[in-house]
Amino acid sequence: MNNVLVLPMLIPLLTGFVLLFLRPSIRAQKMISILSLLSLVAVSVRILLIIRGEGIIRLDFGGWEPPFGILFVGDSFSALMVLTASVVSALIIAYSFTATERRMENMFFYPFAFFLVAGVNGSFLTGDMFNLFVCFEVMLLASYVLITLGGGKVRLAESMKYIAINVVSSWFFLVALAFLYGTVGTLNMAHISVRVAEVGQGPLLSAISVVFLIVFALKAGLFLYFWLPGSYSSPPGPIAALFAALLTKVGVYALFRTFTLMFYHDEFIIMTIIGTMAVVTLIGGCLGAIAYTDIRQIASYNVIIAVGFMMIGLAIFNEEAFKGSVFYLIHDMVIKALLFLIVGAMVYLTGKTKITGMSGLIRNYPVLGWLLFLTTLGLAGVPPLSGFIGKMYIGLGAVEGGNYFLLFAGFASSLVVLYSMLRIFMNCFWGETIINREDQRPYPARRLIPIALLGILTVGIGVGAQALEPFVSDAARVMANPGLYIDAVLGEVES
Amino acid sequence: MKENDVILRTVTRVVVFIILTFGVELFLSGHHNPGGGFVGGLVLSSALVLLYVVFDIETVHQGVPFDFRKIAAFGAMVSLLSGTAAAVLGKPFLSQGFGYFDLPIFGLTELATVTIFEAGVALTVIGTVVTIILSISKDV
Numbered sequence: 001m002n003n004v005l006v007l008p009m010l011i012p013l014l015t016g017f018v019l020l021f022l023r024p025s026i027r028a029q030k031m032i033s034i035l036s037l038l039s040l041v042a043v044s045v046r047i048l049l050i051i052r053g054e055g056i057i058r059l060d061f062g063g064w065e066p067p068f069g070i071l072f073v074g075d076s077f078s079a080l081m082v083l084t085a086s087v088v089s090a091l092i093i094a095y096s097f098t099a100t101e102r103r104m105e106n107m108f109f110y111p112f113a114f115f116l117v118a119g120v121n122g123s124f125l126t127g128d129m130f131n132l133f134v135c136f137e138v139m140l141l142a143s144y145v146l147i148t149l150g151g152g153k154v155r156l157a158e159s160m161k162y163i164a165i166n167v168v169s170s171w172f173f174l175v176a177l178a179f180l181y182g183t184v185g186t187l188n189m190a191h192i193s194v195r196v197a198e199v200g201q202g203p204l205l206s207a208i209s210v211v212f213l214i215v216f217a218l219k220a221g222l223f224l225y226f227w228l229p230g231s232y233s234s235p236p237g238p239i240a241a242l243f244a245a246l247l248t249k250v251g252v253y254a255l256f257r258t259f260t261l262m263f264y265h266d267e268f269i270i271m272t273i274i275g276t277m278a279v280v281t282l283i284g285g286c287l288g289a290i291a292y293t294d295i296r297q298i299a300s301y302n303v304i305i306a307v308g309f310m311m312i313g314l315a316i317f318n319e320e321a322f323k324g325s326v327f328y329l330i331h332d333m334v335i336k337a338l339l340f341l342i343v344g345a346m347v348y349l350t351g352k353t354k355i356t357g358m359s360g361l362i363r364n365y366p367v368l369g370w371l372l373f374l375t376t377l378g379l380a381g382v383p384p385l386s387g388f389i390g391k392m393y394i395g396l397g398a399v400e401g402g403n404y405f406l407l408f409a410g411f412a413s414s415l416v417v418l419y420s421m422l423r424i425f426m427n428c429f430w431g432e433t434i435i436n437r438e439d440q441r442p443y444p445a446r447r448l449i450p451i452a453l454l455g456i457l458t459v460g461i462g463v464g465a466q467a468l469e470p471f472v473s474d475a476a477r478v479m480a481n482p483g484l485y486i487d488a489v490l491g492e493v494e495s
Numbered sequence: 496m497k498e499n500d501v502i503l504r505t506v507t508r509v510v511v512f513i514i515l516t517f518g519v520e521l522f523l524s525g526h527h528n529p530g531g532g533f534v535g536g537l538v539l540s541s542a543l544v545l546l547y548v549v550f551d552i553e554t555v556h557q558g559v560p561f562d563f564r565k566i567a568a569f570g571a572m573v574s575l576l577s578g579t580a581a582a583v584l585g586k587p588f589l590s591q592g593f594g595y596f597d598l599p600i601f602g603l604t605e606l607a608t609v610t611i612f613e614a615g616v617a618l619t620v621i622g623t624v625v626t627i628i629l630s631i632s633k634d635v
Contacts, residue, residue, distance in 0.1 A: 017568050
């Protein structure tokens with residue numbers, strides 16, 4: 001029993017409810033938000049250290065033991081995800097204190113941002129498939145509110161698409177759960193894994209796993225990413241950053257959990273289907289990132305490329321590649337938050353969205369420009385920034401597994417990422433300055449601080465990879481050996 | 496509704512109390528039998544919705560002057576805190592307890608902490624349903 005495990009979900013939920021009552025006083029809302037975010041980060045670090053000391057921990061809600069009750073399980077993978085999500089969302093929400101319009105703040109912006117964080121953290125920690133569905137819904141409902149907040153014709157149209165696609169995929173999720181429960185008679189992830197291993201992953205179970213694949217692929221933007229560029233490029237900076245940093249990563253996390261813990265028996269599905277989907281995602285993402293001139297679209301297509309790249313790690317399916325994917329997930333949460341905040345800032349400052357409409361911004365906003373350059377290098381995976389470690393390990397895993405085609409596709413995409421980002425940098429920040437110093441909109445330092453902190457974080461993760469390494473190795477070890485997870489959950493009870 | 500709806504109004508005045516009683520009954524019976532906070536809350540909110548349909552919003556607001564959004568938030572918070580209380584007392588999160596007490600009128604009664612949790616659920620359902628109905632009605 002480790003009640004600390006529920007806190008990453010409990011703290012944001014309670015904060016959200018308290019903030020609902022504090023609607024008239026935005027100031028009080030901000031104070032409480034800061035306190036809650038700091039404690040959230042502290043709790044996440046604590047969980048990671050406990051897991052380091054005691055191994056995988058679990059919390060049975062209400063004392064109902066698995067496989068009957070619902071439980072939260074904390075292993076290094078989920079704890080790392082929770083920590084990164086907490087830090088990133090803290091910085092994004094801190095940024096939004098200064099960048100959110102008053103009318104959005106009045107319409108419960110902060111409470112719903114916290115509900116989103118609660119859903120994300122819950123999804124990372126849960127050890128029960130149905131509970132995963134519930135946490136997904138908490139997260140999605142909050143995101144529906146955030147994406148429609150503020151209105152506007154384009155945004156409402158994109159929100160409709162976003163909501164429709166997610167409602168449909170949630171329905172698929174429910175159907176898959178019903179099939180799964182009807183087949184193996186349990187929804188506890190560890191117990192499902194045991195039962196699937198016992199009966200062998202026959203055609204029926206493989207079909208169910210493919211339904212799960214479709215559901216999570218829709219949420220993650222793997223292959224089924226057609227909804228993503230529109231809905232991620234329409235909301236204002238902080239909201240887009242929250243979405244890009246957290247939402248698709250939860251889908252990626254769920255894919256890793258599903259196919260390393262439960263349905264890891266069918267090589268065809270993992271290597272061929274997921275591998276193909278990952279490569280198609282990379283190609284599609286690259287085409288989009290090069291083709292568009294709207295910086296928000298380019299940023300959104302970069303999200304898709306990253307998802308494809310992480311899924312290569314799953315398709316290679318060895319410990320080294322898992323390690324790379326975990327590193328890359330951590331890196332991607334940070335760098336996508338950074339990218340979307342900078343892009344949001346550029347749109348706010350110039351009032352334009354196309355790269356052709358901006359020029360010479362480096363003279364007006366030098367710090368922002370160099371931060372974008374840092375982001376470019378980080379996204380491309382230039383050492384010593386955070387992207388490098390993940391790419392290196394995925395590369396090592398690919399060589400070890402002999403997946404040279406995946407290796408090539410992954411690294412070729414890095415070049416396209418570099419090109420697409422440099423295109424933004426060169427078009428918007430180089431060239432002749434078109435905004436006079438007198439006319440330029442001031443960019444307050446308070447907004448720059450969270451962006452700069454994210455920038456420091458991406459350098460820090462790259463340089464301090466040595467400190468992160470033991471946690472990431474542990475996460476990859478558990479993924480490669482599902483028995484460890486199962487023992488920790490079902491060890492003390494009859495399975 | 497501008498038509499002559501005397502019958503509807505008269506019936507509603509009586510029926511609302513029957514629905515409310517039934518809602519409370521469902522809520523309480525949920526401890527051992529079918530029912531509980533969610534269904535009880537739905538039935539209770541249906542009484543409120545009936546009032547809103549038959550009489551107009553302003554009239555009902557004079558009688559029931561609550562912000563239903565806040566009721567929903569309050570309910571969810573009650574449920575969450577009842578689970579947190581267990582964690583504070585050193586039990587797993589969401590643990591519930593019960594005991595038998597000799598009360599003056601009721602005699603030997605079983606009291607369970609899960610009722611607090613269910614009350615929170617019921618309040619959340621009432622708050623949400625009424626909020627939904629009210630926001631739909633405003634657009635027309």
